[in-house]
Amino acid sequence: MTNFLQIFKIKDLRKKVFTVAFLLICFRVLTAVPLPNIDIARLQDFFSGNQLFGFLSIFSGGGLENLSIAMLGVAPYITATIIMQLLTMIFPKLKEMYYEEGAIGRAKFNRYSRYLTVPLAFLQAYGFLNILRSKAVIPQAGLFDIVTDVLLVTAGTMILVWIGELITEQKIGNGVSLIIFAGIVSRLPTIIQNAIVSYDPSQLLTYVIFAGVAVAVIAGVVFIQEGERKIPIVYAKRVRGTKMYGGASSYLPLKVNQAGVIPIIFAISILLFPQFLAQISSVISQDFALKMTDIVNKFFNNQYIYAAFYFILVVVFTYFYTAVTFDPKEISKNLQRAGGFISGVRPGESTSTILSKIISRLTFSGALFLGLIAILPNITQMITGITIFAIGGTALLIVVSVALETMKQINSQLTMREYEEI
16 A cells, blocks of 8 residues: 555656546557447357457457457567567577577567567458348448458557557556456446346355456456575675675576466467458358358367367466566576576586576476466356356456456566666
């Protein structure tokens, strides 16, 4: 509570918080602006009876359910980022840009990701609208109306990407993650209202199970996100002139889950990728697109296959993103330059090897636990047959992780200002 009040006492930090809040309000406004000539009532009936599209709507903050200009959310940008990071394994120049050119290289890499977002958003919007037209959910349209709708949706996605970048610049949270967070949280009042209206005393056990799963997911995410291993670091003594430096000891904190919430977001994007392929295949054939959509729907409805695939994706992306963001060789070089070393371990290659082994073991534990938490609601759904758990569990996972990460960044801002005052 003290830290929360402190945020509003510091002018610069207060300004950042209000800026982020304003940008998130702008995001919510965009999700409420529908495309022209859309029957909202028919759309809501369609989404309520379709688990896949209902799942998609959750992560667009309801923009998909309203068929707004922000209906795709930031999904095309996330897909573009995944593609770009996979390309670093194929093209050495991209890898060099991302890892070795520092902030300038990362900025250039992100710019290329934004460029790639435009065609992805265009194709996804075109395919998705075509599927809805083929199912008579929205009316047929001429070429001009189709191009206008697709351009509006693409522009909406790029505006959200821009808003995400502006939020990230405030340094109190990741913009893309906070947009997804805001989209999920915005639906909580509706979910609570529906739960109250549809409450049936005979279903009391259902509500108890749901609450238990929610608490388990929250506790598990907090446990993993806060868990870390401290590697003791000793700094060698150095004499400069008449003064002696170093000789102090510190530690290198290695988190159990270095990747944070990113593996979950990446896994969801990959799970939705077959639907994206079905959408863009409508350019070639409407019938083929409909068949692919039916196959994807069957996949989502098979809880065993879906849960297994989801678990594997979370584990793989946890390893992948940890490898991207944590380079043992670079950490070893930085320690060596600062005159630091792990007690009993030679600086250089030996330190890099030890760090690789430690991070590999930590990532295994973190990835396994994160994957189990991700599919825990699906397991409960398979046992009880309660369909709300698949969406609720994933949403809770993202909400708690993003909230923890944002809280840490705000605390770091407060700590930095305390040092400046001293």
